[in-house]
């Protein structure tokens with residue numbers, strides 16, 4: 645395993661047309677893909693999006709939810725990706741992905757699925773929502789008690805004797821401590837659940853191995869939210885799972901420019917550094 649400066653040096657030495665790359669700790673080298681012929685398919689996809697103004701354009705009956713109108717709304721556009729692959733018989737297969745969710749949906753016909761177990765995700769979400777609801781109710785009850793405690797204490801300070809004041813102060817402190825504890829409990833619960841979510845991301849690569857994203861992400865910092873949801877990991881995951889060989893990858897942005905002004909309509913971008921590069925080396929391994 646190289647240090648981050650050495651990895652950066654390896655990445656800087658990549659061919660300029662590399663679109664998707666990452667350091668693979670197993671091989672101690674950088675694996676990468678160029679765009680190959682994928683740009684042609686990406687341009688076709690762009691044209692389809694422009695013409696049909698929806699992402700389910702291959703279906704006769706459209707769902708309003710899949711309209712591209714949302715890509716021009718306040719929150720801005722979205723990344724789309726195309727992976728050119730070849731199957732066992734040498735036939736070209738083109739996979740398409742949108743990053744993250746499209747308008748609250750993880751899945752849409754004609755697009756690759758997310759890189760995590762969607763059924764497990766739904767179960768986990770339901771479990772978390774129920775638990776958080778209980779904890780929130782508890783926080784609210786504690787808040788009420790703490791407010792009452794403060795009020796009583798203030799009253800005692802105005803009119804009560806010393807003993808009553810002391811007792812009210814004790815009760816107030818107790819209620820405030822209970823409130824802090826309840827809040828802390830909810831916070832640590834949410835944090836601990838992040839691990840469970842990330843465990844749902846079981847990444848595949850072209851060597852035929854599978855590993856949790858928690859083991860794949862090699863950088864010391866925590867795994868950023870949304871890691872594994874970009875187009876490149878989704879596409880590679882789908883290709884590896886379906887026994888396809890990936891040949892070329894293109895990712896482009898479609899829609900209203902983002903708030904940070906780093907993404908522009910119909911521009912192509914390499915895989916992101918923050919979330920994707922620390923997992924793509926593993927995912928590209930074996931190609």
Ligand SMILES: [Zn+2]
Pocket residue numbers: 874875915916917919920921
């Ligand atoms: Zn990314």
Ligand SMILES: [Zn+2]
Pocket residue numbers: 668670671672675925926928929930
């Ligand atoms: Zn490797």
